[in-house]
Amino acid sequence: MCRLRNSRLVHASFCVVTECQVKGIVTSRSSVVVLKRRPRGPVQPEDFSVEAAPVLDPAEGEVLVAARYITVDPYVRAMLDDPSFFGSPVPLGGVPPGDMVAEVIGSRAAEFPEGALVVGRLGWRSHAIAGCAALRLAGMHGVPVPTELSLLSSSGLTAWFGVTEVLRPRPGETVVVSGAAGGVGNIAAQLARISGARVVGIAGGPRKSAFLESTIGLTGAIDYKAVTDIGAEIDRLCPDGIDAYFDNVGGPLTDAILTRIAVGARVVLCGEISQYDVLGSEYRPRLGPIADQRATMTGLLVSDFVHRYDEARKRLAGLARSGTLKPTEDIVEGFTMLPTAFVGMMRGDNVGKRLVKV
Amino acid sequence: MCRLRNSRLVHASFCVVTECQVKGIVTSRSSVVVLKRRPRGPVQPEDFSVEAAPVLDPAEGEVLVAARYITVDPYVRAMLDDPSFFGSPVPLGGVPPGDMVAEVIGSRAAEFPEGALVVGRLGWRSHAIAGCAALRLAGMHGVPVPTELSLLSSSGLTAWFGVTEVLRPRPGETVVVSGAAGGVGNIAAQLARISGARVVGIAGGPRKSAFLESTIGLTGAIDYKAVTDIGAEIDRLCPDGIDAYFDNVGGPLTDAILTRIAVGARVVLCGEISQYDVLGSEYRPRLGPIADQRATMTGLLVSDFVHRYDEARKRLAGLARSGTLKPTEDIVEGFTMLPTAFVGMMRGDNVGKRLVKV
Numbered sequence: 001m002c003r004l005r006n007s008r009l010v011h012a013s014f015c016v017v018t019e020c021q022v023k024g025i026v027t028s029r030s031s032v033v034v035l036k037r038r039p040r041g042p043v044q045p046e047d048f049s050v051e052a053a054p055v056l057d058p059a060e061g062e063v064l065v066a067a068r069y070i071t072v073d074p075y076v077r078a079m080l081d082d083p084s085f086f087g088s089p090v091p092l093g094g095v096p097p098g099d100m101v102a103e104v105i106g107s108r109a110a111e112f113p114e115g116a117l118v119v120g121r122l123g124w125r126s127h128a129i130a131g132c133a134a135l136r137l138a139g140m141h142g143v144p145v146p147t148e149l150s151l152l153s154s155s156g157l158t159a160w161f162g163v164t165e166v167l168r169p170r171p172g173e174t175v176v177v178s179g180a181a182g183g184v185g186n187i188a189a190q191l192a193r194i195s196g197a198r199v200v201g202i203a204g205g206p207r208k209s210a211f212l213e214s215t216i217g218l219t220g221a222i223d224y225k226a227v228t229d230i231g232a233e234i235d236r237l238c239p240d241g242i243d244a245y246f247d248n249v250g251g252p253l254t255d256a257i258l259t260r261i262a263v264g265a266r267v268v269l270c271g272e273i274s275q276y277d278v279l280g281s282e283y284r285p286r287l288g289p290i291a292d293q294r295a296t297m298t299g300l301l302v303s304d305f306v307h308r309y310d311e312a313r314k315r316l317a318g319l320a321r322s323g324t325l326k327p328t329e330d331i332v333e334g335f336t337m338l339p340t341a342f343v344g345m346m347r348g349d350n351v352g353k354r355l356v357k358v
Numbered sequence: 359m360c361r362l363r364n365s366r367l368v369h370a371s372f373c374v375v376t377e378c379q380v381k382g383i384v385t386s387r388s389s390v391v392v393l394k395r396r397p398r399g400p401v402q403p404e405d406f407s408v409e410a411a412p413v414l415d416p417a418e419g420e421v422l423v424a425a426r427y428i429t430v431d432p433y434v435r436a437m438l439d440d441p442s443f444f445g446s447p448v449p450l451g452g453v454p455p456g457d458m459v460a461e462v463i464g465s466r467a468a469e470f471p472e473g474a475l476v477v478g479r480l481g482w483r484s485h486a487i488a489g490c491a492a493l494r495l496a497g498m499h500g501v502p503v504p505t506e507l508s509l510l511s512s513s514g515l516t517a518w519f520g521v522t523e524v525l526r527p528r529p530g531e532t533v534v535v536s537g538a539a540g541g542v543g544n545i546a547a548q549l550a551r552i553s554g555a556r557v558v559g560i561a562g563g564p565r566k567s568a569f570l571e572s573t574i575g576l577t578g579a580i581d582y583k584a585v586t587d588i589g590a591e592i593d594r595l596c597p598d599g600i601d602a603y604f605d606n607v608g609g610p611l612t613d614a615i616l617t618r619i620a621v622g623a624r625v626v627l628c629g630e631i632s633q634y635d636v637l638g639s640e641y642r643p644r645l646g647p648i649a650d651q652r653a654t655m656t657g658l659l660v661s662d663f664v665h666r667y668d669e670a671r672k673r674l675a676g677l678a679r680s681g682t683l684k685p686t687e688d689i690v691e692g693f694t695m696l697p698t699a700f701v702g703m704m705r706g707d708n709v710g711k712r713l714v715k716v
Contacts, residue, residue: 291628297648
């Protein structure tokens, strides 16, 4: 409970900074997951440890939050190596990043009063201190709480900008999405479908194929674990070639796709989950088809679009509320399950966005 | 000498079709260069032979031409293999493609009367029969005859569309061009310079470095044959990274470039001359930097822009007439020198666009 004094709007995109005191912190127990050792090849739950952490008081303009749901994301694997495949490495003893829906349990920021649900990238922590600029209020878009993470945070935003800004599928085009049952892939595949494209999803296992074809209504699904000749299967489902490829996977699959792209195809490099756990050099696909087909290959980093997140959230939430787009969460229970949930996600256990419920 | 009867304009982009007879063909001797055997690795003059060919009469709407200048182009090397690296292979006994400036010596097409100079892709032939749709009149843009081939045909047009449509350099950006002293590269480098970019050209040998720095005014030149650490040299000349790369060369140089691209960089894959003569698999550069830097890599084929060639020729010729852009030809004399001139070009002997004067 804060009393506002001299509240002042600093900037439209900042929060109202207040002078107040946090009273009655409701917890004295806090946990974090830290990186204990760097994985050698496939990441293991034992590469992490759950540790007690002090509960700090928020400073002026900050809040103390208690996590409700936390995401586990493939890009984190790429940050566990040093040098890292992507971004800055998580230091040994450091807390991996993740998006979180959390309840404000202590506030010195009027915009986020106690009891409010907030969303932010606060990492694998049961409790966190956060400044206003790192948070947004949950519940503003009329979607369920877990969907704040599956659709309106990094994964859904990545899919949105990758599809609408880079891939730009046109009605009738053939779009292939790899990792199509994953957190980014399933949203990307649905957005391409909504854009009028024929969408073929690639994922591992019959449960995912059923999800892709029945739940999210793709044109076709390829179970890469079941087929012996993935090229023949792609040919069967994409008889006129591939106009756009949303790549979450990397590796040798890229060659199977690129040799089948149509003239003017677009390829978005979003993730390379097949390569993050591999020791040694990353796989190098042949670039010949890019030149031959006058195709375009573009790297994607969602934070380049940060100034347009609000616009994207409105569109995504609207599609979800109307039932046009079906966000899907894969929820594991228990804060201490974070390492196991993460490792399982890396092994492809999840259908939809994997979250840990705290 | 034709007499026009019932001349009729079929279509604005076609020629005037006439009924007439070609009389008094001025030659009875005609030669062609044919592919005698497929090269194994580096192409040799002995892979070709010069043969006599019959001189045919043009049909209605066609002309008989005698070659004045013929281009030798890197892409031809890629078409000498079967399967070919690019396009359809030149068949054994077939005539390699090339652009030509030629004189009309027999005409059954009023638009191209005897004595006219015409330009077309008529191959390595001393004489050729051509339909009107395959030709344009030389001399329409106020540039010297060889410049019709170096600037206003495939090489210059490839540079134009690659730079202005794909690379789109901005003032102050750093652009790197490989094969920068070659037929496409020198025009591309100049167009990037004219766009206000800092341009670093990569080429082999001190004569080319002098050409790049002194003749066409680039910011810097790298003699890849002279440096021991090309990465360090790129770092020295591109301290803020590379914003755009015009790739004529392919191969391991691509890795040295890609590891130094800036966020949002554009890479145009125009040619891979380093790979055409190599037996076995083409080189595979690492794609990681494309993803990390949210860069864009695009294949280029000039014929995709065929509907805009006239516009491009006007611009290019204007830049040449004003002296802003300096087309440079490297001329070898004698029709029978075509194989030798081609092999020398593949080995990097030329500075500027290599032409054979017939």
